[in-house]
Amino acid sequence: MKDNNEVYLQARKFRIAKCNTPIQACEDAIGWNLKQGRFAVCDGATTSSYSAEWASLLADLFVECPPPDISPAGLQAWLDPIQKKWAQAIPWDKLDYFSKRKARTGAYATLAGMCLDPPTEFPNGRSGWVSEKIKTQISVVEDSCIFLLRNGAIARSWAYTQSSQFQGPPYAIGSLAEKNCQLATYWKTEQVHAQHGDLFIIATDAIAKFLLSRFEQDAQRWQQAREWLNDLLFIPDEKEAENRFDDFVNQRRSSQELRDDDVAIILLSFEKQGL
Amino acid sequence: MPYTAEVSVSHNTPACLLFLVDQSGSMQDPWGKNGKPKSEAVAIAINKLLDTVVLRCTKNEGVRDYFDVGVIGYGPGQTAKFAWLGKLCNSKLVSVSKLRDSAEIFTTKKKIDAGDGTLIEIPVEMPKWFDPVAEATTPMHQAFKLAAETLKDWIAQHPNSFPPVVFNITDGMPDDSAQAESEAGLLRNMATSDGNVLLFNVHISEKSGQEIAFPENENSLPDKFAQMLFRMSSNLPTPFRALASKDGPPIGENARGFLFNADAVKLIEFIDIGTRVQEIR
Incomplete structure (x- = not known):
């Protein structure tokens, strides 16, 4: 039963691998915790090996237990258990000369994550009425982005704000402790109050760049992208929503x-009215 | 915009890297602080470049064939020919998987700091595909000609790929400078739908002085050979300039793919193969 101080919250996730590539080979990972209202995407670097495994560990860690302290020491303490887990999962004795050397250089991933504050369980699976006085804690490292859509426009974006920033290799979180000396500098956080009608998008670089480009360049095509995102949220059938998502992405590719x-x-999305 | 084609395994759009290596008699001359022959320094550099290529393409499941690769040597027999060692000795362009499978792994010694300031030697395994050679003259024009013949077929098979990138590593004293410049021009005029063939020159010179990377004009270069190699070099495409500028001073619009006594590994890292990360320092 809703009262006037509640908003209808809906969440949906989509993931697709490169063309002609099975989803098992996708190196972008999603962290999804509907019991606590925590979400994350991590983009594993193509140029490192075992990066899908690293991205997945990182996304899961974020939604299970976001870093309590983002100082250099705090972040390292937070990452330490999954760095060990990543190294232990590699079949070192089965790797040849090149694979072993490559794995020794570590795996890398960018991250964008969001936590509802206070932690908020979604009452009906991926949707439900929750308190209106909800805040979101944004965390981003480089080109995995979060956008806040308000009144039909991108009102805020983290960490990249322009499509031209998606150029060159980003800084990324490493599976080796010694590679994360600058991580605290790149870890950006902010607390944002959510409002009725807000839509948050948490996205890895390719789709984030596409959305920012459309917003910057062409009102009509931006409108089309926005309607597509809205449709994806409101299609009741999961499978149909996934197919719609895959079709749109493949056409744009x-x-x-x-x-x-x-x-x-x-x-x-934070709506006044639910389905 | 040219030079933006995706280097992709799933789309069968690999890139092509072709190394032209000066193996003439002058490459016997000592070079650098340790006085090793230039030919040895170049063989180390080529093996390092090839190692970088294999490592970049190595993933959990093995290797992804993002590149076709070739090494042409010029000098011995006053001609130019593919210069692979061992299992690849009769090959021309090869995939990265073939490159990886045919590496000869040898053990060398490397000096490292023992932690108390003293240096100790430790054994290090290194891959190699190419040996140092230094004899006869410098038929650079023949190397460009063989490169053009090889790339003609490759472009026909991959018309929409990122255009081939040719690295010419030399001490810069060709038999016939005019003919070399002319053949280099023909090579640069070849193209895929994504842009012209890129010709980068890496000049190994005994002239002292600092490294020069991506100069904008030939006036700042130390001798006529460097100036000739500058003229033969392609302009750095916009995406390459953006990457080269990211961590250093801005690279000008007229910058060319020319390196004077500088490390060429950077040039390979410019070629995009998906999500990358910054070099971690």
Whole structure:
């Protein structure tokens, strides 16, 4: 039963691998914790090995237990258990000369995560009425992004704010402790009050760049992308929503509007009215 | 925009890297602080470049064939020919998987700090595909000609790929400078739908002075050979310039793919193969 101080919260996630690549090979991971209202995407680097495994460990860690302290020492203490887990999962004795050397250089992933504050369980699976006085804690490292759509426009974005920033290799979180000396500098956080009508998008780089480009360049095409995102949230059938998502992404790849890269995206809407 | 084609295994759009290596008699001359022959320094550099290529393409499941690779040597027999060692000795362009499978792993010694300031030697395994050679003259024009013949077929098979990148590593004294410049021009005029063939020159010179990377004009270069190699070099495409500028001073619009006594590994890292991360320092 809702009262006037509640908003209807909905969340949906989508993930697709590069063209002609099975989803098992997708190196973008999603962390999804509906009991606590925590969400994350992590983009594992193509240029490192065992990066899908690292991205997945990182996304899961974030939604189970976000870092309580983002100082250099705090972040290292937070990452330490999954760094060990990552190294232990590699079949070192089965690796040849090159694979062993490559794995020794570590795996890397960027991250964008969001936590509802206070931690909020979704009452009906991926949706439900929750307190209106909800805040969101944003965390981002480089080009995995979070956008806040308000009144039809991108009102805020973290950490990249322009499509031109998606150029060159980003800084990423490493599976080796000694590679994360600068992580605290790149870890950006902010607390944001959610409002009725807000839509948060948590996205890895390819789709994030596509959305920012459309917003910057063309009102009509931005409108089309926004309607697509809205549809994805409100299609009741999960499978149909996934198919719609895959079709749209593949069409944009064919027209070269969207780079052929792995994609992970989470949509989180705060509405007055539910389904 | 040119030079933006995705290097992709799933789309069968690999990139092509072709190394042209000066193996002429002058490459016997000592170079650098330790006085090793230039030919040895170049063999180390080529093996390091090839190692970088294999490592970049190595993933959990094995290797992804993002590149076709070739090494052409010029000098011995006053001609140019593919210069692979061992299992690849009769090969031309090869995939990265073939490169990886044919590496000869040898053990060398490396000096490291023992932690108390003293240096100790430890054994290190290194891969190699190419041996140092230094004899005869410098038929650079023949190397460009063989490169053009090889790339003609490759481009026909991959018309929409990122255009081939050719690295010419030399001490810069060709038999016939005019003919070399002319053949280099023909090579640069070849193209895929994504842009012209890129010709980068890496000049190994005994002239002292600091490393020079991506100069904008030939006036700052120390001798006529460097100036000639500068003229033969392609302009750095916009995406390469953006990457080169990311961690250093801005690279000008007229910058060319020319390195004077500088490390060429950076040039390979410019080629995009998906989600990458910054070099971690």
